[in-house]
Amino acid sequence: MADLVPTQRTTLHRIPKRGSYDRALVDRILDEALVGHAGFVVEGQPFVIPTTYARVGETLYVHGAAASRMLRAVGSGEPVCFTVTLLDGLVLARSAFHHSMNYRSVVVLGRARVVDDAAEKAAALDAIVEHVAPGRGREVRGPNAKELAATVVVALPIEEASAKVREGGPIDDEEDLALPCWAGHLPLALSAGAAVTAEGVRPDAPRPDWLAAWSRSR
């Protein structure tokens, strides 16, 4: 699988050592995050809307209601941006200036298309459920014809994309190292609480094995 080729628009200017066009890294970040932010333009105004998604090979899929403004705009074929960010920690330096955050992010630029093919659409919708909760697709009732008609899926090729990663502790100026100030970093991660069973769940419905083990951390 070839790495991504930087374009003028994805070439990283700020702190380029944090940037990468390594497709495996891009894929790992896209597969770990649950929510991305879709950017599109309507009458000169950019909009940034959070949405779930899934990656299948070199394609990113977003779904939503057929009536969704976001889906209509993203699927129009006009330029879009899809950004995914994992927040990994706070970086606490000895100076205010060198405070930072640890993160892994991916920016995908391109034009999306509406998925018309029924098999591709079904596979994308299944991938979106599986992306969030691996194994869940086999437990639940799949979409019926009415639900499929009410849902739009758009596909964005992961071709013009880059990743950016910052990790580790603070990088302080030499002259600040003698300050009597604690410095370091505080790791952050998304963690799951106890699952809450919905009212009316049948007593014989098996509690999914994956539920207690669900984790998104590396």
Place this chain on the structure above:
Amino acid sequence: MADLVPTQRTTLHRIPKRGSYDRALVDRILDEALVGHAGFVVEGQPFVIPTTYARVGETLYVHGAAASRMLRAVGSGEPVCFTVTLLDGLVLARSAFHHSMNYRSVVVLGRARVVDDAAEKAAALDAIVEHVAPGRGREVRGPNAKELAATVVVALPIEEASAKVREGGPIDDEEDLALPCWAGHLPLALSAGAAVTAEGVRPDAPRPDWLAAWSRSR
């Protein structure tokens, strides 16, 4: 403090019952989240870039390197969008179709200005450190003239904005309630691990009290 007035662009069309123009709710979401996504347009291409920020009253501040493309574009006075999303959980329905996520998000539309006033700039930079780690501003060396010159702060008025919130369990179709399938929701939250002390921190540097108690949950 007056609530926000919906405009044509912030009027929520999809599931409007999840939307709000309650300024206190908007402020709480902005104050809890650590990272937002700034959307701007360069030559017709939208970009969505993650960045930290702070709210001071009815203004949102973003900072970055003076050389940053993002800061230059956001501060240009062209239309921007700033979106903040807190992921609160997975919603696991009996049908694939009714799977969802619990979240709280804010979308701010508008035009940002570069902050030229020295006092406003200093206050904004302090607010950004305090936003991430309340109390940290008093512990560290503040910005010097060189650092201030290398930093751009832009201000976006929180005027045209809306919040969207989904919470609770799944809403299944009546005819799916009899399925022998577990359903419910899995709460998610950002949690802190053990702080990692940087190399070379002076042994007499006091470990901040707020560090062990740091939490971003409601």
